[in-house]
Each structure stands twice: as structure tokens, then as C-alpha cells.
Amino acid sequence: MNKTIAFIFSILLLTLSETSFAQNVAINQENATILHQNGQIYLVVLVLVTIFAGIIFYLIKLERKLNRLEKK
Amino acid sequence: MAKYWWKILTTIILLYVIVVGILIKIPYLPKLKESIRNLFYHVPMWYVMLFCFLMSVIYSIVYLRKNKLKYDIISNEFVIVGLWFGMLGMLTGMEWAYIQWGAPWSNDPKQVGAALTLLIYLAYTVLRNSLPDADKKARLAAVYNIFSFALLIPLVYIIPSHLASLHPGSDNKPFEALKTQHHLLRYVSLPAMLGWIMLGLWIFDLRIRIKKIEQPEIFINE
Numbered sequence: 001m002n003k004t005i006a007f008i009f010s011i012l013l014l015t016l017s018e019t020s021f022a023q024n025v026a027i028n029q030e031n032a033t034i035l036h037q038n039g040q041i042y043l044v045v046l047v048l049v050t051i052f053a054g055i056i057f058y059l060i061k062l063e064r065k066l067n068r069l070e071k072k
Numbered sequence: 073m074a075k076y077w078w079k080i081l082t083t084i085i086l087l088y089v090i091v092v093g094i095l096i097k098i099p100y101l102p103k104l105k106e107s108i109r110n111l112f113y114h115v116p117m118w119y120v121m122l123f124c125f126l127m128s129v130i131y132s133i134v135y136l137r138k139n140k141l142k143y144d145i146i147s148n149e150f151v152i153v154g155l156w157f158g159m160l161g162m163l164t165g166m167e168w169a170y171i172q173w174g175a176p177w178s179n180d181p182k183q184v185g186a187a188l189t190l191l192i193y194l195a196y197t198v199l200r201n202s203l204p205d206a207d208k209k210a211r212l213a214a215v216y217n218i219f220s221f222a223l224l225i226p227l228v229y230i231i232p233s234h235l236a237s238l239h240p241g242s243d244n245k246p247f248e249a250l251k252t253q254h255h256l257l258r259y260v261s262l263p264a265m266l267g268w269i270m271l272g273l274w275i276f277d278l279r280i281r282i283k284k285i286e287q288p289e290i291f292i293n294e
Contacts (some may be wrong), residue, residue: 035106041094048090056083059274063079066281 079274085267093260104240110168112260116268117161123269124154129221132214141290144210147217148200149279151193153272158190173238181232182239189227192220
């Protein structure tokens with residue numbers, strides 16, 4: 001058991017150590033700014049957050065319903 | 073409260089991913105341009121699918137060893153959640169391809185591999201639902217599930233990486249995609265991976281609790 005854990009851990013460390021050699025892809029450092037030019041993107045973020053809130057609200061409702069059923 | 077902390081955490085992480093993922097100023101990428109942000113939304117769908125299928129095959133093996141129907145049900149629920157997320161991944165991928173490649177479907181190795189994987193797992197649900205006897209159903213489903221996972225790895229990973237694919241990152245070796253990412257992207261792509269997987273687990277949790285109410289006898293006799 002201990003051996004397997006040590007094995008998995010060493011593999012993990014090996015993969016981590018490789019990251020130090022990794023180099024970022026050469027990309028133009030100039031930031032893309034088109035998306036932010038007219039500020040309308042904030043509207044889209046608002047819409048996305050609303051949809052996400054709706055989905056989470058639905059999941060919480062299901063959660064409550066299940067809790068009630070589990071108590072019975 | 074102790075039961076819910078990870079669900080609250082999921083909500084917070086995903087809120088961060090949605091807001092920061094859209095608003096973060098990313099480096100200019102000549103080919104992908106702004107569509108690189110799909111890395112925070114489309115790619116995690118496949119991570120959730122892979123995670124669910126991996127969990128499912130683990131529980132299939134546990135079922136075959138312990139012969140308790142409980143593990144079969146857990147395994148099946150994981151497949152169903154994985155399939156939903158896989159289909160979302162497929163759909164979002166096609167939307168992306170429609171803009172970037174000009175057509176939603178162009179028989180790219182990555183697309184074909186993913187489609188075959190989904191079909192194999194759909195066949196799994198058909199097989200499992202077509203058998204009336206609970207024990208036979210569980211046993212056959214578990215064996216089939218192990219074979220489908222063995223097929224999934226070459227289909228989504230090995231074969232596309234050996235063929236010419238237009239899909240970003242498909243020529244990468246395992247984990248290379250993460251390492252070569254620009255550090256700015258990593259601030260969002262790593263939480264995104266975690267957050268979406270946790271959302272999958274949340275839905276799995278709800279499904280398994282429904283099963284516990286429906287068939288309490290399977291879960292009680294331990």
C-alpha cells in the first residue's frame with residue numbers, strides 16, 4: 001500500500017517538475033482589446049450570471065425537495 | 073451546513089469562471105482570437121465527462137468484485153451525468169467549429185472520436201435498460217462499461233493525436249496542453265476544470281439521492 005502511494009506521489013512530482021522547463025507559447029504580448037471596446041460585454045456577463053443563478057437556484061430547489069423526501 | 077460547503081464552493085468557483093473568464097484580458101492569439109475563452113467552458117465539459125466515466129468504470133470494477141447492486145447504480149448514474157456533459161461538449165464544439173472551421177461537422181479525427189465515444193456510452197444505456205433481471209443487468213453493464221472505457225482512451229486521445237487534426241491542442245502529448253498555456257489563461261482554466269467537475273458531482277449527488285429514495289433496500293443492506 002505504502003509502495004503504491006509512494007509510486008503515485010513520485011509520478012506526480014515528476015510531472016510537476018516538468019512544468020519548470022515548460023515555456024509559454026510565443027504569442028504577441030499585445031492584449032486583445034476588441035471585446036472590451038464598447039463595454040457591451042458587461043451586459044453579456046450579466047446575462048450569463050443571471051442564467052447561472054437560475055440554474056443554481058433550480059439545483060437548490062431540487063436539493064430542498066430531496067431533503068424533505070429523505071426526512072420521511 | 074457541513075454537507076453543503078462544497079456546493080457553495082462550486083457556485084463561487086463557477087461564478088468566478090463565468091465573470092473572470094469573459095472579462096480577463098487575454099493575449100492576442102492569431103488563430104483562436106477571442107474564442108480561446110472556450111477553454112473555460114467547452115473544454116471542461118469533456119473533463120467532466122472523462123471524470124464521470126472514470127468514476128463509473130471504477131465502480132463497475134467494485135461491483136464485479138463485491139457483487140452489491142449499490143455499486144452498479146452508482147456506476148450507472150455516473151455514466152448518465154457524463155453523457156449529458158459529453159453531449160454539451162459536442163454541441164459547444166460544433167458551435168465553435170461552425171465559426172472557426174466554417175462547418176459544424178467536418179469529420180475531424182477529434183470530432184469523430186468524441187462522437188464514437190458518445191455512441192458507445194449511449195449503447196451502454198440501451199443495453200442496461202433492455203435487461204429486466206437486476207443482477208444480470210448489473211453484471212453485463214459493468215463488463216460492457218469496462219470495455220467502453222478501454223475504447224474511450226484511444227478514441228478521444230491516442231487516435232486523434234496521431235492523425236492530422238485541426239482541433240487546438242490535439243498534437244500535444246498528455247498534460248502538454250496545460251503546460252504550454254499562457255499563464256493568464258491558467259488563472260481561469262484550472263478553476264474552470266475543478267468547478268465544472270464539481271457541478272457534475274453535484275448533479276450526480278442529486279441523482280443518487282433520488283435512487284436512494286426509490287430503492288432504499290439496495291442501499292441499506294450493507
